[in-house]
Amino acid sequence: MINIPGQLAIRTISGRNGEFNVGRLSTSIGEFVIKDALLDQYDEGKYRGDFLITEIRPSYYSTSGRLVVEIRAKLESMSLDDVDNLTAEDAAKLSPSEPDPIDEEPSSTQTKPLQQRKTLTAAAAVSNANKPLSAEDAPFGMAPPSSANNAEQDAALFGTIWPLDEMVKLDTTVDRQRLRLQCTRLGELGYVLDFKLQVWTLSSF
Structure with missing residues (x-):
């Protein structure tokens, strides 16, 4: 385990599962690819701070008929100071x-109980929760979703x-x-991420 200052460039990529973030950490001991889940909270940009690395290992994947080999670092945590636009x-x-x-994760995510998968699917369907359907918009014979249903989801x-x-503060x-x-x-x-404190705060606007 090593705590080291560096600069983390985060890029947002659109994939078949939706948008996700990947990063490249530049430090005095080298550059490392970062693909930890905690990156998915952040906006695209270039962050400076201190990074607690617990593991460094080689990894590889194939794309467009070629093999890509990279050195990955696993982050335990990070303390960020500022952010710039990604060049x-x-x-x-x-x-x-x-x-x-x-x-790339083990198939455990695909073997979860059906009920849990249904729960996550239902939660994903609340994207318009702040704009509940009117009676005219609801499917024939069905009442519009209630705020109680949104709260349950x-x-x-x-x-x-x-x-x-x-x-x-989310559990990453x-x-x-x-x-x-x-x-x-x-x-x-209406929450926004404070990247320095690494917490989401409710916006007053």
């Missing part, structure tokens, strides 16, 4: 053909941190897909 040079180092880390999505406070060790859904939902509910 074209930074973006070029992070290929848009990078595989989604979800696809949010409770299932956020688990032990529900109900939400004005300041929310949860299932990666769930973490992405939580980030999306927080944005819909």
